[in-house]
Amino acid sequence: MPDLSAPAANKPRRLAEALVERFAQRMRDGALKRGDKLPTEATIMQDEGVSRTVVRDALSRMQAAGLVETRHGVGTFILDMPAPEGFALGPATIVQLSDVLDLLEFRLSLEVQAAGMAAERATPEALAEVEQALHALLEGPEKSGSTTYADFQFHLQIAKASGNHYLIDIMKHLGTKLIPRTRMNSAYIGQSNRSTYLAGINAEHQQIFDAIASRHVDAARAAMFLHLSNSRTRLREAQQRQAFYNE
Structure with missing residues (x-):
């Protein structure tokens, strides 16, 4: 029937x-x-x-x-402009948690290597741009205007520091859709939870920059891998919390 x-x-x-x-x-x-x-x-x-x-x-x-x-x-x-119609990562296609998690896995395949290349290749000028983006991120939304946009800029500057124009182009093309922070933020109920969450992410970003600035290729890759892996874990946990409070 x-x-x-x-x-x-x-x-x-x-x-x-x-x-x-x-x-x-x-x-x-x-x-x-x-x-x-x-x-x-x-x-x-x-x-x-x-x-x-x-x-x-x-x-x-x-x-x-x-x-x-x-x-x-x-x-x-x-926050950002949508991709052209028909592009596979258009706004209507990133609907479920699994879509956002897939994006994080995609970032793992790109940005771990980008961090290593940045540690090896970054010019003093490029390194200064990464540091400036980090400071904007650490200052918080009161100074940067949007934490999500500041987060994206930090990762974009690392791609630029890698010197690989394909990495730069794809990061620009995807824009802030790479950053799942908006969905994660909505799942944080208390301000104390949110503060702890932001402090943890800021520490991870600092570790990435420190490794790149010290020209330690393996440490830069490891720091980026840890950050993106932790982002997957945080996203899953945040989604579970949100589902619990919506019951």
């Missing part, structure tokens, strides 16, 4: 995908720019004629794709 409920069950997902694409197109057209604040959930519901469930699903997809960042008590802000 056919499952007559299946089309109805899939409708919110299709509506969310369509809403993501409408926002993505507005970003491509320049109607929405980096740093712009999105309307409230209630306003989006009214303007787009969709339910709160659809709006939240669409925002979750855009957060997972690194296009937006929600700052609790403040609002949701544009």
